[in-house]
Amino acid sequence: MLDAERVGSGPEGNWVAYNQHFSDWLDGESRDTQQKRKSIDAFLLCDIGGEIAQVAHALQMPLERFGTWMTKNAAKDIGSLPSLGLFREVFHTRHLNRGTTWRINDCTDMARAPVARPEAHGEQHAGLPPSS
Numbered sequence: 001m002l003d004a005e006r007v008g009s010g011p012e013g014n015w016v017a018y019n020q021h022f023s024d025w026l027d028g029e030s031r032d033t034q035q036k037r038k039s040i041d042a043f044l045l046c047d048i049g050g051e052i053a054q055v056a057h058a059l060q061m062p063l064e065r066f067g068t069w070m071t072k073n074a075a076k077d078i079g080s081l082p083s084l085g086l087f088r089e090v091f092h093t094r095h096l097n098r099g100t101t102w103r104i105n106d107c108t109d110m111a112r113a114p115v116a117r118p119e120a121h122g123e124q125h126a127g128l129p130p131s132s
Helices: 015-027 033-058 063-072 074-079 082-096 106-112
Strands: none
Touching: 015 033, 015 082, 015 106, 033 063, 033 074, 033 082, 063 074, 074 082, 082 106
């Protein structure tokens, strides 16, 4: 999602199947909502962790400090960011909605929501309120 270059189809670009598999698995789990939210945060951090690690390295963050931040504060801190925090909330809502079906444009719709009102087909499918 955070790649500067377009990611095509294939093992790395199969975001829909990756999320669908996780949503289906989560639907079958007998966990409460808070436990599921923790699982979704872990799933999100695994997805964007490489990019976060690259930034931490570029900033010369010590490895131990980065590890502590990832395990103890990352989900909370990401949730407090305006754009990524809103993406995270929509991501949680989608995965918590039993029977969610992921579509190819969902990532784009969810990523654009925090910065502009997307007029894209599927904005309601991605968990966004309808445009006025």
